[in-house]
Amino acid sequence: MRDGSGEESNVAPSVHSYSSRPGSHRYKNAKKGLPFNLMLVGEPGLGRTTFLNTLCERQVAAPAELPSPEQAHIAEPMRFKHYAVDMEEDGMKIMLNIIDTPGFGNGTDNETCFNQIQEYIEAQYDEVLAEENRIKRNTKFKDTRVHAVLYFISPTGHSLREIDIELMKRLGARANVIPVIGRSDSLTPRELVLFKQRIMNDVAHYGIPVYNFPNPEDDDEDEETAEENAELRTMMPFATVGCEEVFNEDGRPVRVRTYPWGVVQVDNDEHSDFDRLRYVLLNSHIGDLRERTQNDLYELYRTEKLSTNAAAAAAVAAEAAQLRAVAA
Amino acid sequence: MSAPDATGSAKSQASAGGIGIANLPNQLHKIVTKKGTNFSLMVVGESGTGKTTFINTLLTTELIEPLDDASRRKKQLDKTVDINIHKAELEEKMFSVKLNVVDTPGFGDYVDNNDCWLPVVDFIENQYEQYLRQEQQPVRKGIVDMRVHACLYFIRPNGHTLKPLDVRAMKAIGARVNLIPIIAKADTLSPAALRQFKKRVMDVIDAQSIRIYQPPVDSEDENTMQRNKDIISAMPFAIIGSDREVKTADGRCVKGRLYPWGVAEVENDQHCDFKKLRSLLIRTHMLDLISTTEEVHYDKYRTTQMKTRKFGEPKLKKNDNKKFREEEEALRARFTEKVKLEENRFRQWEQRLIAERDRLNKDLEQEHNLVKQLESEIEAIANSGSPNGKFFRK
Numbered sequence: 001m002r003d004g005s006g007e008e009s010n011v012a013p014s015v016h017s018y019s020s021r022p023g024s025h026r027y028k029n030a031k032k033g034l035p036f037n038l039m040l041v042g043e044p045g046l047g048r049t050t051f052l053n054t055l056c057e058r059q060v061a062a063p064a065e066l067p068s069p070e071q072a073h074i075a076e077p078m079r080f081k082h083y084a085v086d087m088e089e090d091g092m093k094i095m096l097n098i099i100d101t102p103g104f105g106n107g108t109d110n111e112t113c114f115n116q117i118q119e120y121i122e123a124q125y126d127e128v129l130a131e132e133n134r135i136k137r138n139t140k141f142k143d144t145r146v147h148a149v150l151y152f153i154s155p156t157g158h159s160l161r162e163i164d165i166e167l168m169k170r171l172g173a174r175a176n177v178i179p180v181i182g183r184s185d186s187l188t189p190r191e192l193v194l195f196k197q198r199i200m201n202d203v204a205h206y207g208i209p210v211y212n213f214p215n216p217e218d219d220d221e222d223e224e225t226a227e228e229n230a231e232l233r234t235m236m237p238f239a240t241v242g243c244e245e246v247f248n249e250d251g252r253p254v255r256v257r258t259y260p261w262g263v264v265q266v267d268n269d270e271h272s273d274f275d276r277l278r279y280v281l282l283n284s285h286i287g288d289l290r291e292r293t294q295n296d297l298y299e300l301y302r303t304e305k306l307s308t309n310a311a312a313a314a315a316v317a318a319e320a321a322q323l324r325a326v327a328a
Numbered sequence: 329m330s331a332p333d334a335t336g337s338a339k340s341q342a343s344a345g346g347i348g349i350a351n352l353p354n355q356l357h358k359i360v361t362k363k364g365t366n367f368s369l370m371v372v373g374e375s376g377t378g379k380t381t382f383i384n385t386l387l388t389t390e391l392i393e394p395l396d397d398a399s400r401r402k403k404q405l406d407k408t409v410d411i412n413i414h415k416a417e418l419e420e421k422m423f424s425v426k427l428n429v430v431d432t433p434g435f436g437d438y439v440d441n442n443d444c445w446l447p448v449v450d451f452i453e454n455q456y457e458q459y460l461r462q463e464q465q466p467v468r469k470g471i472v473d474m475r476v477h478a479c480l481y482f483i484r485p486n487g488h489t490l491k492p493l494d495v496r497a498m499k500a501i502g503a504r505v506n507l508i509p510i511i512a513k514a515d516t517l518s519p520a521a522l523r524q525f526k527k528r529v530m531d532v533i534d535a536q537s538i539r540i541y542q543p544p545v546d547s548e549d550e551n552t553m554q555r556n557k558d559i560i561s562a563m564p565f566a567i568i569g570s571d572r573e574v575k576t577a578d579g580r581c582v583k584g585r586l587y588p589w590g591v592a593e594v595e596n597d598q599h600c601d602f603k604k605l606r607s608l609l610i611r612t613h614m615l616d617l618i619s620t621t622e623e624v625h626y627d628k629y630r631t632t633q634m635k636t637r638k639f640g641e642p643k644l645k646k647n648d649n650k651k652f653r654e655e656e657e658a659l660r661a662r663f664t665e666k667v668k669l670e671e672n673r674f675r676q677w678e679q680r681l682i683a684e685r686d687r688l689n690k691d692l693e694q695e696h697n698l699v700k701q702l703e704s705e706i707e708a709i710a711n712s713g714s715p716n717g718k719f720f721r722k
């Protein structure tokens with residue numbers, strides 16, 4: 001089990017130790033841990049909750065409470081559920097905050113879900129904006145900006161659906177959107193390859209802004225990072241499978257899903273991309289995801305918000321000046 | 329032939345040598361075999377639930393071709409539900425079936441799926457309407473019968489419960505046609521999860537009073553009865569579809585899906601309910617599906633229509649379509665505009681005519697006065713004339 005001892009045989013040893021990333025050394029031995037806010041979005045039944053539990057390696061979220069059969073025709077509205085989990089990865093403590101969105105895409109008409117999520121993300125930016133402008137800063141201020149959004153795509157095997165395209169487009173301008181395929185054990189290897197290709201073709205065709213593992217700017221000579229990022233780009237979207245049971249094989253825990261025709265191993269790279277995704281989120285790219293949110297995306301929002309405020313203020317001031325000129 | 333006595337003699341005559349009534353089923357068999365039959369199957373469900381693959385697996389032939397990338401992209405943001413009909417003629421051991429498969433691409437695929445089942449329901453009712461009208465024609469030969477005998481509703485295996493969209497759509501569809509719910513792509517649910525999901529789906533179906541097709545259980549022999557019971561208890565059917573053959577670990581060649589962790593077999597009852605569904609649709613219950621459509625669903629439609637319509641009268645079309653209503657409003661506005669313009673034109677024309685008439689009347693009056701004047705002059709001359717005036721008397 002993961003207890004920080006580093007004795008994990010089915011996870012690749014870290015190619016880049018975290019301490020080489022800029023700004024990370026502060027948290028290496030901190031008591032509290034690096035805050036990482038992860039949002040999970042996707043239609044019901046794609047394995048979001050199971051993914052959450054598999055990521056945290058324990059039952060963090062209880063299985064969803066189903067409405068009674070008499071109420072099954074009513075779509076419950078989307079809501080936000082927060083889970084706080086302390087993790088340790090490679091000796092580094094992480095304060096993981098997961099925001100789940102049960103009810104997304106459950107209705108007959110799902111237009112309102114997009115706005116709700118966008119407003120939530122922007123509200124977190126607004127908090128930071130307000131905090132920055134305070135004269136007396138709050139030392140205990142918690143940064144709740146969403147560092148990454150995992151969007152679960154349904155394994156249709158065809159390509160993106162309208163709801164996928166719309167959501168990723170809208171959120172991509174405000175947060176790092178990482179598309180993943182939920183329940184990917186419903187696709188054979190051949191189908192999975194074609195599906196991934198078609199999805200990425202759609203992403204290019206519709207100009208959907210997804211997180212594409214950019215190379216760090218000040219590290220141009222670092223070939224290994226560039227190679228790693230290129231490889232991650234070819235794996236997108238990540239195929240995820242949720243763990244339902246844990247076997248004990250020679251004293252080693254193996255996370256699996258059991259079918260009459262075989263056993264899927266969650267941590268086996270040939271069965272799913274789960275391990276790689278986990279490593280990206282909590283280890284190799286946690287710094288980049290945080291920085292991009294705090295620097296690029298937040299600054300973009302700030303500029304837009306202040307200019308619209310400024311523009312609105314300027315318009316009001318101009319009108320007032322006009323009225324005064326007339327009255328004078 | 330002995331003279332018939334009291335009651336039982338007619339019976340004894342038949343059982344003795346028989347007059348040949350027992351041969352009637354054979355005759356019927358020959359007639360039916362020659363005529364063949366007509367079967368319409370509809371598949372409804374979101375894209376990517378395996379509808380096309382299922383049909384191709386069921387018929388062991390590629391009846392529906394998968395979409396190519398260009399057509400798929402066109403449909404992605406299209407926001408409409410299409411009705412596509414694929415026709416095939418199947419023949420087995422001298423018996424032929426004209427098969428119609430109705431596909432519904434676009435169903436449930438968009439952000440706003442409100443009323444996406446309306447095109448499906450309309451199609452079903454239109455077929456009843458067409459049949460009703462053809463029946464009422466003086467010449468009834470060559471009736472085209474496209475009434476849907478079974479509608480397969482593909483449920484996405486989200487492992488939780490039926491979506492509100494599914495509930496509403498199935499309610500509307502099940503009231504008009506034989507509805508058979510199917511759990512699509514069942515190879516993503518573990519056996520325990522599948523059992524739970526099936527139970528949950530049936531609970532919702534019961535609680536929401538959704539009408540699904542119930543095959544009749546009673547039969548003469550025990551085997552058939554047991555088989556029917558098995559079929560009913562397996563509903564909703566969990567389906568895996570595959571149109572290719574793969575090799576299993578123990579060397580068998582089967583229709584299935586090849587995963588790194590094993591082969592999910594289509595025709596293995598431990599893996600999915602494909603065989604049961606195939607039996608229901610074709611081997612054992614096709615006739616029941618056809619007859620319940622005709623005797624129950626079509627008859628219900630016919631009765632409600634006949635109550636409100638006279639024989640031969642066309643159906644009132646209620647157009648609830650938003651787009652149509654908007655267009656109708658726009659057309660109506662344009663029409664009113666045009667009418668106003670024309671009326672103005674007429675009014676002006678009328679006024680011109682009146683003015684013209686007045687002018688002409690005036691001229692006429694002037695002339696009339698002139699004539700009068702001349703007349704009076706003539707009179708004056710006539711009266712004031714000499715003794716010769718007598719000749720000028722009028």
